[in-house]
Amino acid sequence: MSADVLAAFAGSLLAALDPSLLLPLQGVVGTVADPIFGALTWVLEQWYWLMDWVYYFTRLEMLNPRYRFMHRAVLVGLCIGVMAPLIGTFLVHRQLALIGDALAHTAFAGVAVGLFLNAVIDLGVSPYLTAVVVAMIAALFIELISEVTDAYNDVSMAIVLSTGFALGTTLISLNAGGLAVGVNQFLFGNLATVSPRSAAILLVLFAVVVGTVTLTRNQLLYVTFDETAAAVSGIPVNWYNRITVMLTAMVVVGAMQIMGVILVAAMLVVPVAGATQVSRSFSESLVVSVVLAELAVLLGIGGASAGGFIVLAAVGIYVCAVALGKLQSIRGDQVTPDMGSIDTDTDASAGAGDD
Amino acid sequence: MSSSETDSGTAVDTNEQPPGATGRGERGGDHVVDVDDVTFGYTATPVVEDVSLTVESGEYVAVVGPNGSGKSTLMQLLLGLLRPDSGTARLFGERANRFDDGERIGYVAQNADAGKEMPITVREVVKMGRFAHIGFGRIGDDDQSLVDALRDAPLGTSRDVLDAVFGRLSASDWAAVDDALETVGMSAFADRRITKLSGGQRQRAFIARALASEADLLVLDEPTVGVDAESVDAFYDLLAALNDEGITVVLIEHDLGAVVEHADRVVCLNREVYFDGPTDEFVESDALARAFGTEARLLTGGS
Numbered sequence: 001m002s003a004d005v006l007a008a009f010a011g012s013l014l015a016a017l018d019p020s021l022l023l024p025l026q027g028v029v030g031t032v033a034d035p036i037f038g039a040l041t042w043v044l045e046q047w048y049w050l051m052d053w054v055y056y057f058t059r060l061e062m063l064n065p066r067y068r069f070m071h072r073a074v075l076v077g078l079c080i081g082v083m084a085p086l087i088g089t090f091l092v093h094r095q096l097a098l099i100g101d102a103l104a105h106t107a108f109a110g111v112a113v114g115l116f117l118n119a120v121i122d123l124g125v126s127p128y129l130t131a132v133v134v135a136m137i138a139a140l141f142i143e144l145i146s147e148v149t150d151a152y153n154d155v156s157m158a159i160v161l162s163t164g165f166a167l168g169t170t171l172i173s174l175n176a177g178g179l180a181v182g183v184n185q186f187l188f189g190n191l192a193t194v195s196p197r198s199a200a201i202l203l204v205l206f207a208v209v210v211g212t213v214t215l216t217r218n219q220l221l222y223v224t225f226d227e228t229a230a231a232v233s234g235i236p237v238n239w240y241n242r243i244t245v246m247l248t249a250m251v252v253v254g255a256m257q258i259m260g261v262i263l264v265a266a267m268l269v270v271p272v273a274g275a276t277q278v279s280r281s282f283s284e285s286l287v288v289s290v291v292l293a294e295l296a297v298l299l300g301i302g303g304a305s306a307g308g309f310i311v312l313a314a315v316g317i318y319v320c321a322v323a324l325g326k327l328q329s330i331r332g333d334q335v336t337p338d339m340g341s342i343d344t345d346t347d348a349s350a351g352a353g354d355d
Numbered sequence: 356m357s358s359s360e361t362d363s364g365t366a367v368d369t370n371e372q373p374p375g376a377t378g379r380g381e382r383g384g385d386h387v388v389d390v391d392d393v394t395f396g397y398t399a400t401p402v403v404e405d406v407s408l409t410v411e412s413g414e415y416v417a418v419v420g421p422n423g424s425g426k427s428t429l430m431q432l433l434l435g436l437l438r439p440d441s442g443t444a445r446l447f448g449e450r451a452n453r454f455d456d457g458e459r460i461g462y463v464a465q466n467a468d469a470g471k472e473m474p475i476t477v478r479e480v481v482k483m484g485r486f487a488h489i490g491f492g493r494i495g496d497d498d499q500s501l502v503d504a505l506r507d508a509p510l511g512t513s514r515d516v517l518d519a520v521f522g523r524l525s526a527s528d529w530a531a532v533d534d535a536l537e538t539v540g541m542s543a544f545a546d547r548r549i550t551k552l553s554g555g556q557r558q559r560a561f562i563a564r565a566l567a568s569e570a571d572l573l574v575l576d577e578p579t580v581g582v583d584a585e586s587v588d589a590f591y592d593l594l595a596a597l598n599d600e601g602i603t604v605v606l607i608e609h610d611l612g613a614v615v616e617h618a619d620r621v622v623c624l625n626r627e628v629y630f631d632g633p634t635d636e637f638v639e640s641d642a643l644a645r646a647f648g649t650e651a652r653l654l655t656g657g658s
Contacts, residue, residue, distance in 0.1 A: 234456070234458070
């Protein structure tokens with residue numbers, strides 16, 4: 001390690017010890033973040049206006065204009081209903097269904113880091129932001145452990161999950177008392193915690209996740225379906241694996257607000273599992289999983305414990321999807337078409353004869 | 356598909372391109388595959404040792420050997436998926452691990468490795484063969500760069516630009532997919548879920564994926580494992596027909612009968628190369644017994 005790096009490391013340690021040294025950093029972050037937050041606040045205002053109209057027509061009490069936090073919770077829920085199954089589809093078919101759980105536990109550590117920094121040095125940072133950072137670092141560690149040690153993915157997930165939760169509980173115990181009281185909302189989710197700032201963070205995460213998946217869906221699909229063939233075709237598989245886990249970290253932190261650490265993984269997995277039962281193609285399964293997730297969110301978000309209700313609704317929908325899938329396979333045993341003949345004459349018209 | 360023809364099973368001097376070649380075999384170095392004195396081991400003990408192997412354009416080469424002989428490792432080395440401890444592996448004249456012209460290679464894995472339980476159709480699988488042709492890097496039918504295309508047409512006015520940005524297949528990409536499906540006789544199954552197909556049908560779909568990418572080289576790793584006998588015959592017929600079209604075939608195979616029947620050349624491997632030559636000579640040689648370490652004999656004929 002060079003002397004410069006050591007000096008920088010020592011400097012950052014000093015900064016950690018002396019909160020006043022971090023004030024300029026806060027200023028820089030504020031300069032960049034304020035205009036973005038301003039724009040997102042405008043988006044939120046438009047959403048409130050839309051929700052007021054929905055209330056006007058439906059008279060649903062939870063959408064009463066007095067309950068702005070519910071309006072934000074619905075927005076967050078709908079965003080989660082899109083981005084969780086979107087990334088979950090790639091995870092489930094790579095047999096990484098439990099990675100969401102591992103990252104949720106490390107996101108909990110991130111929340112603890114945020115609360116710890118706020119309590120000790122009065123940093124004033126949203127715990128969701130520190131959760132995003134810590135979960136993304138943990139996501140990279142999961143990939144790194146698998147790549148370096150050739151361990152199975154579930155081994156690296158178990159290591160990161162335990163480490164994250166251990167770090168979280170340790171930080172909380174260091175700040176025993178008041179800090180622990182506020183942790184329950186992150187463990188189990190709470191609609192009332194969806195502040196304008198956390199809703200804005202979610203909107204940013206939503207844009208990043210949906211945008212990235214839209215632009216890289218072909219590569220993600222190829223890597224998911226056949227990693228070796230994807231590598232042979234020139235796709236940098238390791239990079240796409242890293243992108244996948246980092247997007248997962250973003251989704252987990254976004255969903256944690258209303259689902260909580262304990263239940264967040266369900267939104268990545270259950271709607272996708274249901275969609276797999278009834279879909280005929282991959283693109284169809286993406287759309288169906290989003291529809292099922294949105295349905296679960298809308299059915300469950302009015303419940304006393306929104307996270308629990310949403311997951312129960314999702315599981316109920318999954319059971320219906322399994323039944324529908326079985327029905328489809330019984331009714332849909334189509335006549336098997338004849339195999340076409342092998343036709344290597346490129347100028348020939350379609351060969352449709354039997355083998 | 357492109358149409359550079361070579362005589363079936365005839366080694367071609369790739370310094371001189373076949374007349375009329377439009378895609379296959381027109382770029383790159385002297386050999387399609389050039390493995391030179393390669394040694395590789397996952398631990399201190401090498402899995403392949405001092406292996407040299409050259410494959411010319413248009414050849415049909417089978418690599419055989421007992422279990423654990425290093426066949427699949429050799430395949431990964433020649434595809435650039437592993438880096439040799441010593442020696443060099445080249446694809447089309449470039450270092451295999453730096454080769455970035457992935458659409459020139461079609462890879463077909465064992466049946467057991469592919470498909471899983473994804474809800475994915477045959478057409479979606481074959482479409483993957485076009486992914487190396489689309490995306491940020493390339494655009495349109497003539498591989499124009501995206502930067503050039505943006506310069507020529509402002510964003511939003513060119514469908515090709517939008518296709519490239521969002522990774523959508525163009526009409527010519529879809530035509531290549533349909534051609535590939537037709538070639539392997541799977542057009543009627545295009546919208547079927549791949550997990551609902553038989554082993555032989557699946558492998559045809561994977562061949563179609565390689566064809567859709569307009570691959571010059573087809574590398575197959577024990578492709579007929581778990582495939583019924585009738586489908587195996589049809590599968591090898593397909594490989595032979597594609598080889599007749601000029602596609603170079605490298606087949607890692609455990610079924611010696613199939614190898615003897617179909618391949619032009621055999622490489623017998625058990626950590627090191629025991630035999631490399633025409634199939635007829637392999638049948639007559641004692642390489643099989645030496646490589647397999649038993650009194651192994653080939654039972655051939657009849658078909």
